Amino acid sequence: MAVTAVAAPSAKIAVQKGLVPASFVLAGALASLVGMSWDIQWHDDVGPDTFFTLPHLLMYSGSAFAGLASLFVVLTTTANTKRGKAVDPIVGGRAVGVLGRTFAAPVGYLISGSGAALFLMYGLWDQVWHSIYGFDAVIDSPPHIGLLLSVSITMVGTVMVFAVARDRRWGVNGLVVAAATLLMFSMVTVLGLRALPDGLVDAITVGSGFLAVAVLFAGAHVLNRRGAALAIGAVVAAVQTVLWFFSPWAAEVYADAMGLPLRDYLEGYPGMPSMIPMSLILVAVVVEVLRAAPPWVPGLVGGAVIAALAPVQNSLVQGSGFPGADKFLVTVVVGAAFGALAGMLGHRFGQMMRHLAPEKENRHA
Amino acid sequence: MRKTLLGLAGTVALLLGLATPSLAFEPVNVVHTEKVQAGPYDLTIGFSTWPLKAMQSLDFTFAPQDGIAGKKGTLELVLGEEVVEDDPLARHPRQLEVWGLDIAALPEPGTWTMRFAIDGPAGPGTGELTGLRVLEQPGPPLGLSWAVSTIPLFGLIALIVVAWRRTRTPVLD
Numbered sequence: 001m002a003v004t005a006v007a008a009p010s011a012k013i014a015v016q017k018g019l020v021p022a023s024f025v026l027a028g029a030l031a032s033l034v035g036m037s038w039d040i041q042w043h044d045d046v047g048p049d050t051f052f053t054l055p056h057l058l059m060y061s062g063s064a065f066a067g068l069a070s071l072f073v074v075l076t077t078t079a080n081t082k083r084g085k086a087v088d089p090i091v092g093g094r095a096v097g098v099l100g101r102t103f104a105a106p107v108g109y110l111i112s113g114s115g116a117a118l119f120l121m122y123g124l125w126d127q128v129w130h131s132i133y134g135f136d137a138v139i140d141s142p143p144h145i146g147l148l149l150s151v152s153i154t155m156v157g158t159v160m161v162f163a164v165a166r167d168r169r170w171g172v173n174g175l176v177v178a179a180a181t182l183l184m185f186s187m188v189t190v191l192g193l194r195a196l197p198d199g200l201v202d203a204i205t206v207g208s209g210f211l212a213v214a215v216l217f218a219g220a221h222v223l224n225r226r227g228a229a230l231a232i233g234a235v236v237a238a239v240q241t242v243l244w245f246f247s248p249w250a251a252e253v254y255a256d257a258m259g260l261p262l263r264d265y266l267e268g269y270p271g272m273p274s275m276i277p278m279s280l281i282l283v284a285v286v287v288e289v290l291r292a293a294p295p296w297v298p299g300l301v302g303g304a305v306i307a308a309l310a311p312v313q314n315s316l317v318q319g320s321g322f323p324g325a326d327k328f329l330v331t332v333v334v335g336a337a338f339g340a341l342a343g344m345l346g347h348r349f350g351q352m353m354r355h356l357a358p359e360k361e362n363r364h365a
Numbered sequence: 366m367r368k369t370l371l372g373l374a375g376t377v378a379l380l381l382g383l384a385t386p387s388l389a390f391e392p393v394n395v396v397h398t399e400k401v402q403a404g405p406y407d408l409t410i411g412f413s414t415w416p417l418k419a420m421q422s423l424d425f426t427f428a429p430q431d432g433i434a435g436k437k438g439t440l441e442l443v444l445g446e447e448v449v450e451d452d453p454l455a456r457h458p459r460q461l462e463v464w465g466l467d468i469a470a471l472p473e474p475g476t477w478t479m480r481f482a483i484d485g486p487a488g489p490g491t492g493e494l495t496g497l498r499v500l501e502q503p504g505p506p507l508g509l510s511w512a513v514s515t516i517p518l519f520g521l522i523a524l525i526v527v528a529w530r531r532t533r534t535p536v537l538d
Contacts, residue, residue: 046458047458047459047467048390048458048459048467049390049468050389050390050391111524114520115517118516118517118520122514122517125513125514129504129510132421132503132504133420133421133422133470133502133503133504134414134421134422134423134468134470135391135422135468136422136468136470137422137468138422138470142507142510142511142513142514143510143514145514145515146513146514146515146516146517149514149515149517149518149521150517152517152521153517153520153521156521192515195507195511260458261456261458261461263455263456263458264453264455264456265452265453265455348529349525351532351535351536352525352528352529352532354532354535354536355528355531355532355536357536
């Protein structure tokens with residue numbers, strides 16, 4: 001009896017190994033995403049800003065949370081390696097030496113932690129920028145793009161952490177949510193392309209399509225099972241819907257709590273959720289239907305679909321005018337070409353992440 | 366586990382405590398003013414930094430002499446012949462008794478015009494602030510700022526190149 005009582009919980013812990021730190025980095029990534037959506041809405045609908053607004057803190061604590069969890073795993077792995085204890089690669093993948101062999105870092109947590117460390121450095125760069133250019137709220141300023149890229153790296157690390165555990169249910173579910181989070185967040189990061197000169201191609205639309213297709217393919221190929229792309233697309237649609245209502249609501253409730261009025265002329269649509277292509281679910285269906293085709297084929301179709309439907313979404317949601325026929329057509333053609341490239345690259349990224357998992361015969365049952 | 370939960374609860378409490386409604390926002394600090402006559406309305410335009418520099422954000426205030434109650438209007442920001450912005454005049458979020466633009470920047474150097482159209486109890490009126498000089502952007506060249514800011518992207522590309530070379534064979538489940 002006593003033996004049974006002791007053995008049961010330890011067996012349960014062994015099955016769940018790796019889940020806790022992975023959940024922490026995923027929670028951090030989600031906090032960054034929700035904080036970003038709320039913060040954009042705050043600036044759109046209310047305005048007054050300090051570093052210490054709740055949406056800002058949520059966004060920053062997301063990176064801090066993911067960074068501390070990553071640091072904890074790296075330090076624990078380092079300690080275990082130095083003591084000669086076996087390190088289970090289910091926790092973030094194989095450990096690699098950092099700074100010679102000073103640290104032993106599971107590669108997934110090394111990437112997620114590096115993103116969080118970069119985020120801190122770009123926070124300082126942002127302070128320098130504000131001291132030169134004033135306390136602006138420009139989403140696509142160079143240091144803000146540096147911050148967004150740093151968060152994206154943390155999110156890439158999060159996807160890798162779950163990719164390692166792709167034969168566990170929590171690994172599959174976590175990977176779908178992590179890939180969806182990275183995909184949605186990338187739709188803000190891509191605004192950095194506004195720095196390119198305006199021309200016949202809508203760079204934001206093409207860039208959104210490229211990143212969406214690449215992440216969708218990468219996530220789907222890591223799992224390499226029917227329905228994976230559709231699951232990522234469905235999670236994106238679900239989170240987009242939640243943020244669509246949450247962001248304006250949270251901005252208004254927080255403004256009420258602060259005794260601040262809303263702006264006189266509101267945009268009337270949620271800022272960040274409206275950047276996410278609603279056509280993604282169609283693209284996910286295309287990926288599923290054309291599963292047997294070379295990746296560039298569904299990629300091409302996906303890039304074209306996103307580029308073609310972006311003006312429709314912008315018109316319906318934001319009331320934007322349609323681009324001229326020449327700009328529309330060139331953007332769709334370039335979007336299709338970049339989509340094809342994204343399909344191939346995303347598929348290859350998926351293959352890379354499949355290498356993170358140890359050989360099956362060496363893994364826990 | 367209990368320690369972890371307590372730690373998390375403490376962190377959340379600290380975050381909420383720091384962000385209570387007692388947060389104070391910076392007041393609008395006007396350091397320079399200009400006058401515009403828009404029909405029957407005397408308009409004072411306030412700037413929180415002076416002189417203006419491209420891309421440098423500041424607070425603009427637009428204050429009719431007898432207040433904004435019962436009035437509405439539009440503001441066009443014009444560079445040369447191009448209308449860069451065309452928006453209704455809205456209350457400044459941190460100085461609600463006047464219209465304004467909060468932490469806004471004029472993107473390009475050059476000579477700008479602010480064109481006002483105001484409608485109120487005394488009827489409609491238009492007016493312009495012409496010859497608004499905006500100097501070159503401060504700080505390092507923009508290319509350098511972008512180079513510094515995109516280091517994570519190039520780091521990610523380097524990681525992909527290394528991973529690409531090491532993972533040429535497919536992994537089967």
